[in-house]
Amino acid sequence: MILNNEKFKNFEEGITIEDLIQYKNFNRNLIIVKINGKLINKNDYNKRKLKQDDKVEIHYLLAGG
Amino acid sequence: MENKEMRNKHKILMEYKYEPKSLKHGYTDKMLYVNVGDNRIEEKDIPEEVKEKFIGGKGYGMRYLWDAVNPDTKWDSEENEIVMSAGPIAGITQYPGTGKTLVCSISPMTDIPIDSNVGGYVGPYLKFSGWDGLEIQGKAKEDVIIVIDGIEGKITIETAPEESVDGHLLGEQLTEMYAKDEHEKRQISVITAGTAAEHTRMGILNFSFYDIRRKVARLKQAGRGGLGTVLRNKKVKGVVVKSKPVKGDLNNPFDQSIINKTGIKLHKEIANHDHEQNNMHKIGTAALIDTMIEFDLLPVHNFQYGTHKDAVKMGNKVFINKYLTQGMVDGCWYGCSLACAKAVDDFELKTGPYKGHKVVIDGPEYENAAGLGANCGIFNPETILELNFYCDTYGIDTISYGTSTAFAMECFERGIINKEITGGLELKFGNEEASLELIHQMSKGEGFGKVVGQGIHRMKKIFAEEHGADPDFLFDIGTEQKGLEYAEYVCKESLAQQGGFGFTNKGPQHDEAWLIVMDMVNNQIPTFEDKAEALHYYPMFRTWFGLLGLCKLPWNDIVPEGNAKTDEPAKIPEHVQNYLDLYYGITGKTITPEDMVRQSEKVYNFQRVFNIRMGKGLRANDKSPYRMMGPVTKEEYESRQERYDSQLKEKVGVDPEGKSTEEKIKILREYRYDQYEQLTDAVYKRRGWSNNGVPTKEKLQDLGMDLPEVLEVIEKHL
Numbered sequence: 001m002i003l004n005n006e007k008f009k010n011f012e013e014g015i016t017i018e019d020l021i022q023y024k025n026f027n028r029n030l031i032i033v034k035i036n037g038k039l040i041n042k043n044d045y046n047k048r049k050l051k052q053d054d055k056v057e058i059h060y061l062l063a064g065g
Numbered sequence: 066m067e068n069k070e071m072r073n074k075h076k077i078l079m080e081y082k083y084e085p086k087s088l089k090h091g092y093t094d095k096m097l098y099v100n101v102g103d104n105r106i107e108e109k110d111i112p113e114e115v116k117e118k119f120i121g122g123k124g125y126g127m128r129y130l131w132d133a134v135n136p137d138t139k140w141d142s143e144e145n146e147i148v149m150s151a152g153p154i155a156g157i158t159q160y161p162g163t164g165k166t167l168v169c170s171i172s173p174m175t176d177i178p179i180d181s182n183v184g185g186y187v188g189p190y191l192k193f194s195g196w197d198g199l200e201i202q203g204k205a206k207e208d209v210i211i212v213i214d215g216i217e218g219k220i221t222i223e224t225a226p227e228e229s230v231d232g233h234l235l236g237e238q239l240t241e242m243y244a245k246d247e248h249e250k251r252q253i254s255v256i257t258a259g260t261a262a263e264h265t266r267m268g269i270l271n272f273s274f275y276d277i278r279r280k281v282a283r284l285k286q287a288g289r290g291g292l293g294t295v296l297r298n299k300k301v302k303g304v305v306v307k308s309k310p311v312k313g314d315l316n317n318p319f320d321q322s323i324i325n326k327t328g329i330k331l332h333k334e335i336a337n338h339d340h341e342q343n344n345m346h347k348i349g350t351a352a353l354i355d356t357m358i359e360f361d362l363l364p365v366h367n368f369q370y371g372t373h374k375d376a377v378k379m380g381n382k383v384f385i386n387k388y389l390t391q392g393m394v395d396g397c398w399y400g401c402s403l404a405c406a407k408a409v410d411d412f413e414l415k416t417g418p419y420k421g422h423k424v425v426i427d428g429p430e431y432e433n434a435a436g437l438g439a440n441c442g443i444f445n446p447e448t449i450l451e452l453n454f455y456c457d458t459y460g461i462d463t464i465s466y467g468t469s470t471a472f473a474m475e476c477f478e479r480g481i482i483n484k485e486i487t488g489g490l491e492l493k494f495g496n497e498e499a500s501l502e503l504i505h506q507m508s509k510g511e512g513f514g515k516v517v518g519q520g521i522h523r524m525k526k527i528f529a530e531e532h533g534a535d536p537d538f539l540f541d542i543g544t545e546q547k548g549l550e551y552a553e554y555v556c557k558e559s560l561a562q563q564g565g566f567g568f569t570n571k572g573p574q575h576d577e578a579w580l581i582v583m584d585m586v587n588n589q590i591p592t593f594e595d596k597a598e599a600l601h602y603y604p605m606f607r608t609w610f611g612l613l614g615l616c617k618l619p620w621n622d623i624v625p626e627g628n629a630k631t632d633e634p635a636k637i638p639e640h641v642q643n644y645l646d647l648y649y650g651i652t653g654k655t656i657t658p659e660d661m662v663r664q665s666e667k668v669y670n671f672q673r674v675f676n677i678r679m680g681k682g683l684r685a686n687d688k689s690p691y692r693m694m695g696p697v698t699k700e701e702y703e704s705r706q707e708r709y710d711s712q713l714k715e716k717v718g719v720d721p722e723g724k725s726t727e728e729k730i731k732i733l734r735e736y737r738y739d740q741y742e743q744l745t746d747a748v749y750k751r752r753g754w755s756n757n758g759v760p761t762k763e764k765l766q767d768l769g770m771d772l773p774e775v776l777e778v779i780e781k782h783l
Contacts, residue, residue: 004588025359029341032629039629059589061634062356062582063343063621065431065554065575 002055011052017045020058032059066227068242075223078209081106083218085195091153091316091651092116096129097196099211099222101299102143102203106220111197118769122152123180123611124668125198126169127675130178131774133202136678140173140266140291141298143204147270150198151188154651155614157400158313159328160643161335162616164189164398166272172290172571173266174465174520175548177679178672179290179571182611184397184406185272185283186254189614190215190308193315205300212243212305216252225302231508232257232271233424233458236282239305240275250275252311255282256304258293259460264510265518267465268293271457274397276408281425283408284457285397289574290549293460311399319653327646328400335402335623343622346395348385349405350618353431355381361705362555362581364440366494367471368544368692369701371555375444379434383446388412403619409450416501417455418508426454435553436467441474442494452504459508464574465520468550470500472521472543473513481534487513521545541691547572547681557695558708559585560737561596564744567689568600570672570682576617577604583635597747606636608665613648620644667768670753670760671775677759678778684758687745695737699726702733709733759783 001011003020010023017033017040033040034057040048050056086093094116096109111125119128126148133146149168157163166188172179191199194215201211210225229235235257244250255273262268270292271284309315318324339345343352357363358380361371385391388409395404409426429437429449437452438444456463476482477492484491490499490513506514516524521543528534544551549572556562562585565578580599583589590596610617625639632638641658649655656664676682696702702709703726710721713729717736721729749756753764759782765771 005591006588027342029338030343030624032634057587059587059634060582061621061624061628062353062586063618064353064579064582065350065552 001050001052004057008056011050013052014049016050017048017056017058020050020056021045024058026058026060030061032061033057068238071225071227071238072242074227075225077221077223079104079106079222081220083108083195083220085215085218088192088315088317090319090653092121093192093195093197095196096125096198096200097191097213097220098200098202099220100203101201101205101209101211101222101301104222106222118667120152120612120664120668121197122150122155122165122614123167123169123608125150126167126180127178127668127672129198129200130169130171131671131675133200134171136680138171138679139176140171140295142171144202145171145295147201147292147295147299148198149188149191151192152612152614153316154647156189156192156316157318157324157647157651158311159324159400160619160647161328161331161396161401161403162398162619163400163614165610165614165616166287167611167614168270168287168292170290170292170295171679172548173294174291174522175572175681177547177571177676177681179292180611180672181270181287181289181292182576183270183272183287184274184285184616186274186308186398187256187272187304187306189311189398190252190254190306193308193311194306199304201296201299201301201304203299208300208302210239210303210305211301212307214307216307216309228302230258230260230263230297230302231458232259232284232460235303236271236273236284239303240273240282243305243307247280250282251277252308254306254308256296257284257302257460258296259458260509261504261507261518262293262460263297264515265461265507266291266294266520266523267462267469267518268295268297268460269457269462270296271460278393279408279410279425283397283406283425284427285406286457286462288462288464290571291462297460316651318651320650323646324650327643327650331619331623331643332402334625338626339403339623342624345403345405345618345622347391348381348389349395349407349428350431351384351407351429351434352381354379354434357431357435357554360586361558364435364471364553364555366442367440367475367542368551368555369475369698370704373439373442373444376439378444379438379446379449384429384434388446388450401616403623405618412450412454414451414454415447416451417505419458424454426450427457428453430463432553433463433467436464436471437500440467440471440553441500443497443500445497448497448501452500455501455504455508459504461504461507461518464552465550466504467553468544469517469521469524470503473517473524475542476528476534481528481539482532486532520548521550522548541697544690544692545573546689547686549573551693554579554581556581556693560740560744561590561599563689563694563741564596564600564748566693567687567741568745568748569604570669570676577607589635593743593747596744597751600748601751602662605662605665605669608669609644609661612664612668615644663768667770670765670768670770673754673758673760674775674778677782682758683782684745684756687758689741691734694741695733696730699730702726702730755783757782
């Protein structure tokens with residue numbers, strides 16, 4: 001699986017977007033998730049299981065300084 | 066002494082009467098010039114060409130400062146000016162974050178132009194009093210104040226022998242002195258510095274706003290670059306601006322209804338989403354602390370590390386639950402529902418001349434907590450708050466103080482300096498008492514505090530020349546560039562942010578481009594070209610706020626609901642459209658997002674050339690100390706060995722196996738220097754600059770900024 005343009009080393013079959021969010025410790029209200037270019041609804045973070053050939057983008061919109 | 070008695074001791078040195086000109090479409094087209102050296106007060110018409118090219122705010126600041134100084138001008142020269150201007154949108158009350166003032170001067174830290182943005186009421190009140198901007202030039206012979214009374218149409222330069230210098234006292238004194246009653250205090254805004262601004266180079270300006278619920282003059286800071294040092298060098302104690310009462314239409318906008326509509330939209334967004342996004346109304350910019358800890362970005366021990374086991378002691382919840390007063394109206398300008406100007410009430414000071422006093426502390430901002438705290442190894446929130454208070458009232462930049470003290474502490478721990486040199490101060494990381502003593506010394510102009518108050522650039526020279534330190538090592542760990550201390554983010558793992566700091570005009574401040582998350586966390590801008598594009602767009606976009614009198618926070622510290630569905634969510638396109646609507650509402654002119662960038666580019670390139678004119682602004686001046694690029698020491702490398710070893714293997718193509726830490730540091734350093742050089746090439750190309758960082762003639766022509774005085778400067782370097 002590709003996460004944000006890099007191979008995700010800790011991929012395990014069956015993990016969900018929610019698992020990834022927790023792994024990354026992101027505030028789910030500040031992220032945008034796309035799988036293979038398609039925007040994923042927040043309600044589906046728990047449902048969508050990720051596959052080995054998925055290209056995932058999780059963009060954290062932290063505004064910062 | 067009573068305020069009335071103090072005022073009786075004033076001597077009026079000059080009085081100037083005028084008819085305050087009303088605003089039209091956000092402008093009065095008048096600049097106020099005050100020379101405290103020969104007590105001259107004049108008004109200047111702002112030419113249409115200046116308005117068109119420089120817009121307002123920082124644009125006006127840079128234009129008038131350029132005209133006032135020459136290439137030999139130093140920060141303490143008679144002709145150096147403090148120029149301030151709020152910009153055409155500033156002063157509306159319908160949209161959050163619309164009260165900013167930009168202040169410019171030749172900086173005591175960098176010897177080039179500095180610009181610093183600040184909240185509080187001064188900028189809008191100047192506009193309502195008939196002035197798009199204010200220039201202060203010359204040096205008074207004795208302590209004076211400048212009083213701009215926009216109600217009476219009267220400006221005075223008055224001696225002020227008895228007033229306090231420290232910001233929290235002087236702010237109160239002058240507010241009370243020039244208000245007829247409690248109600249009128251809200252119509253007064255005051256500029257002060259502080260006692261340490263007289264003895265250090267990192268002096269700030271405090272801009273007040275009267276908090277009617279707390280009944281206190283709150284202070285916001287134009288913090289960077291030593292503006293307060295310049296003010297006190299001119300022997301100006303304070304500036305008072307008195308305005309007619311605020312109304313929503315004082316800017317006399319072209320189309321009020323579009324401003325109202327845009328404002329209501331954002332207020333709703335904030336009400337619905339701030340609590341689940343950044344929580345700005347509860348904690349302000351300190352909301353960043355926890356995330357910085359999480360991502361290993363919080364500066365610890367002079368930027369050596371990105372987190373610490375005790376960092377949780379200064380986490381977000383600690384400030385929200387224990388210190389910050391909730392439920393107050395904490396906007397630093399009317400109508401700001403983001404309300405991030407948080408405060409701690411009834412804080413009892415434990416040290417210094419105000420020991421035992423119960424005070425209101427404005428903050429802590431993220432930078433204050435990180436710089437005064439973690440970077441110096443201090444994680445006690447009460448010490449952070451006490452340092453925050455004293456920085457403000459003494460008139461010291463919290464960022465330069467934090468970063469400079471952290472540097473001095475590392476030098477102490479490494480034996481570069483010792484107790485003999487520090488005057489007995491055990492300047493180790495985490496020594497709260499030593500940091501507090503240092504700050505009180507700065508106020509009095511005594512001891513080692515006076516040395517640290519000169520900033521890292523000058524400390525490096527002193528430590529090398531007088532104490533035999535290795536200048537190369539000091540260059541590595543001294544986190545300053547162009548003479549200004551770095552703001553409080555560890556950027557070793559974000560090349561784009563290294564550039565975000567490194568290619569700034571004024572020195573490494575985060576207000577041009579904050580790309581750490583976009584780069585390091587999201588890996589959204591992987592190539593040099595991607596990074597260069599971001600390092601063009603974001604600094605230009607954010608410069609626009611400084612031209613118009615806007616705060617950056619309502620742009621991207623709150624995100625609209627449909628943002629994810631847009632093409633470029635990081636730019637918050639809906640909010641960009643809000644700004645275009647506000648610009649139209651005020652001026653009646655329709656512009657595009659590309660026009661915004663172009664407006665900024667004009668001023669940005671002018672400032673770059675201004676830097677060159679003053680002796681900096683070339684490629685050599687954009688280099689970074691290695692501490693901000695990678696691990697300088699064995700301890701740093703080994704603390705994150707797994708990360709660096711894997712980078713050597715995957716990015717550099719070198720097997721770390723069997724190599725000593727020193728060897729690995731050297732290889733990584735060469736790689737990262739090379740990356741930075743390649744990024745420099747890409748950014749200069751994108752910005753239309755030569756390989757030496759000089760805006761080209763073609764670029765300036767394209768922008769319409771091929772002014773004769775500008776071309777004269779660059780021609781020597783192309």
